Amino acid sequence: GESVGLHLPTLSVQEGDNSIINCAYSNSASDYFIWYKQESGKGPQFIIDIRSNMDKRQGQRVTVLLNKTVKHLSLQIAATQPGDSAVYFCAETYYNQGGKLIFGQGTELSVKP
Amino acid sequence: SAVISQKPSRDICQRGTSLTIQCQVDSQVTMMFWYRQQPGQSLTLIATANQGSEATYESGFVIDKFPISRPNLTFSTLTVSNMSPEDSSIYLCSVGGGHYGYTFGSGTRLTVV
DSSP, rough: OOOOSSOEEEEETTTTOEEEEEEEOOOOOOOOEEEEEEOTTSOOOOEEEEEEEEEEEEEEEEEEEEEEETEEEEEEESOGGGOOOEEEEEEEEEESSSSSEEEOEEEEEEEEE | OOEEEEEOOOEOOOOOOEEEEEEEEEEEEEEEEEEEOOOTSSSEEEEEEEEEEEEEOOTTTTTSOEEEEEEETTTEEEEESSGGGGEEEEEEEEEEOOOGGEEEEOHHHHHHO
């Protein structure tokens, strides 16, 4: 489905705090999920992914949690830094979609020094 | 993962004209995708570009407005035709899945005046 709304929700955090960005996905058949970071003037950059057979996956300073029961994803960023300021999108897809992604609404993260 | 070069990075165009955006991938990929990102919004899939066949368009997008070429496995173009100010957006190409990763180009920021 197409994303709706004219304004992205904003999350403002203090440098050094942990950030949690949430996303509700649309299709219960989706089996692969990705978080992207998009800085101003750039394309989306892959951060971390998770398959539907997992509940949690950790990367460097980031953790993704998947709750299939309520179709919810979250991205946790530890010790948030000013360089983490960007817009974050979740995206979903499923087998035989051949690479098509459906994007969530996006959240703008602002890190205060 | 694949590396995608997209150009132009930005352009300002007169209404009624057309702009062709180019996307070059450093690997041979079966499918390429074109997305639109309207100001302050998330990404919406325009079409899937398959080599050797016509592109497949998503609901709300038509070939006359967004003709796509896919002459080989490493290259695709998207044309935005007969532009109006409502076409002002960021246009992004991507590849998806497998060892190519779900990678995006840096985007083309189009302003129609």
